Amino acid sequence: MKNRKAHLEARARVLKAMAHPTRLFIIEELDKQERCVCDLTSMIGVDVSTVSKHLSVLKQAGLVQDDKRGNQVFYSLRAPCILNFFGFVEGVLENGTKEHAAYL
Amino acid sequence: MKNRKAHLEARARVLKAMAHPTRLFIIEELDKQERCVCDLTSMIGVDVSTVSKHLSVLKQAGLVQDDKRGNQVFYSLRAPCILNFFGFVEGVLENGTKEHAAYL
DNA sequence: TTTCTATTTGGCTAAAATGCCAAATAGCCA
DNA sequence: TGGCTATTTGGCATTTTAGCCAAATAGAAA
Known part of the structure; x- marks a missing residue:
């Protein structure tokens, strides 16, 4: 306890680990399919080292897992349902209070 | 669009607005009942100005609303169901993947 | 082994977040 | 009005983030 x-x-x-646009993007992509670092890097358009560090943040938070195969490292979501979760965030943004109930 | x-x-x-222990505490307390800044301050134990700034972050993110009555300002959640949301976060922490489904 | 590709790590700079104190505001009550 | 109480704002020091480059590592293939 x-x-x-x-x-x-x-x-x-x-929450802090999720609170970055690039990391949210990664989460969305990994929800569709696992990806290696170079795939994500080319989709995102920042330095590989930056992407690697974002992945490390997500991994340390327990959100993703990695699997080394050959000389590539494939990342995937540990909790594939993470995204359902975002409907809520959307609700807050778009503002009314009633909408939220629908998401939860 | x-x-x-x-x-x-x-x-x-x-997410960034929620990603701080003190702000999560505030959210939990406001889920129970509205509170004025001084109430929250005495519960949290940091400087009033710090609490005020945390509340400002939450307000700007659309998570709370304020209501000035007399010389006090009462804050309340704009989306009272925010907390259901945390079960998920818990799940990530405690780790298995299956648990998450239950929360969402 | 040498070379090439993929990824991570270290170092550095710039920007953002925290939290305190002090000062400014706002509303109440004597 | 004058003095309180409650809250916000400004300023400042410290810490944490983000992102780039360069260097280190790991594995694949020539």
């Missing part, structure tokens, strides 16, 4: 503070910190860590 | 990049950025903004 964790205390409340630890819980909050743990939750915040996961 | 927004393009994909704008969507990702918008989602990231909301």
Whole structure:
């Protein structure tokens, strides 16, 4: 059993890992299919090292897993249903309060 | 219709607003009942100005709303169901993949 | 082995986030 | 008005992020 503070910190860590446009993009793509770093890099258009670091953040948060095959590393979502989750975020943005209920 | 990049950025903004232990605490408390800044401050134990700034972050993200009454400002959740949402985060932390399905 | 491709890590700079204190605002009550 | 209480804002120091380049690693193929 964790205390409340630890819980909050743990939750915040996961949310923080998701809270970046590039990492959200990666999550969306991995929801469709696993991808190697170079695939993601060419889709995103930033330096490979940057993508690698984003993947490392996601992995450390427990959101993705990696599988080395040959000289490539394939990443995939550990929780494929992560995306259902975003409908909510959308609701907040588009604003009314009623919409949210539909998502949850 | 927004393009994909704008969507990702918008989602990231909301997630980022939630990605802090103190702000998650505030969200949990506001889910129970509205609170004025001084209530939250005494519960949290950091400087009032810090709490005020956290609330401002949450408000700008569209997560909370404020209501000034007398010389106090009461904050409340705009989307009271936000918390259902956390079961998922918990699942990621505790790790298996199957658990997640239950939350979503 | 040498070379080439894929990925990660280290180093660095610039930008953003935290949190404190002090000062400014706003509303209440004597 | 004057003094309180509640809240926000500005300024500042410290820490964390993000992203690039260069160097290190790992595996594949010549």
